[in-house]
């Protein structure tokens with residue numbers, strides 16, 4: 001990889017980013033590969049662009065991981081179907097709705113419902129849960145339930161879901177195939193386009209550190225995500241899980257992850273960019289660092305304590321032993337220690353006025 005990008009390359013690349021040039025390898029790669037000294041400037045610019053476009057608010061999204069059953073076999077993920085060591089669980093519809101009520105009481109304005117691709121949560125079962133939450137609370141609802149057909153996405157949108165998170169993971173066909181034995185890149189891309197067409201606030205992102213992934217691949221990913229009009233960008237370093245085929249890989253790296261977050265902020269000035277749990281797991285200050293170089297969202301876990309350990313997508317996941325109230329207080333304290341504020345509104349995505357929501 002090109003590690004000796006000259007200063008002029010970096011400056012020229014930064015200028016291209018700041019004047020809103022269309023995302024292209026030519027300037028994305030020098031930014032993604034810049035040295036530590038240049039990275040200080042990159043981070044500072046990303047932080048400024050974040051402040052000028054989305055302000056100092058950090059939006060807290062309550063994350064409920066309600067089922068760890070999964071029909072897929074993604075080679076990086078601890079919840080993959082073939083991992084027989086996982087003790088599987090799923091919450092009942094009543095418990096999910098009850099948790100939503102608690103989240104709202106704690107002050108959250110958004111609930112993110114995430115799970116493996118669990119066939120038990122059919123189109124109708126899920127639609128009823130979404131309706132239940134929408135009737136009983138004023139929460140914005142984000143779904144992160146993997147790939148489904150367009151009719152299912154439509155039913156959930158009509159039931160009231162506002163947002164959907166589905167990472168593309170990588171846009172390189174060979175790389176995608178190498179980690180998804182039972183999935184297809186075109187299918188994943190189509191799912192994201194369906195979600196967009198249905199009016200969901202669209203979240204996607206990549207896994208950083210897949211074996212064989214290059215900076216050019218990452219640059220292409222950014223350009224593709226820009227092209228489909230992504231509005232939320234959740235990315236994470238790969239953390240190898242010992243009970244998966246990628247268990248012995250090196251995984252993602254913190255500095256590249258932070259440069260990636262910063263570059264995203266320059267390319268998507270108004271997007272919601274979370275400091276993800278995987279960043280906090282890779283490095284004790286990982287989330288704080290991300291919030292200082294472009295990120296503006298954090299997703300505290302609100303699931304029942306006993307289940308959190310079982311939702312082991314990757315090992316060593318940070319979770320607190322206290323209750324959801326104390327978890328939130330600790331996050332609020334962290335936000336304030338960064339000189340930032342907790343978002344009080346729903347924190348919907350920004351859209352130009354001429355577009356309808």
Ligand code: SAH
Nearest residue numbers: 076077115116117144146167237238239314
């Ligand atoms: N089943 C849904 C949602 C749960 S997985 C889906 O796949 O979309 C959520 C995310 O976890 C995935 O998009 C993937 O990028 C991430 N993930 C899986 N295994 C990981 C690992 N070992 N390290 C870091 N992130 C991982």
Ligand code: SF4
Nearest residue numbers: 070072074077080116
């Ligand atoms: Fe299932 Fe999602 Fe894990 Fe793939 S990444 S195995 S779809 S939970």
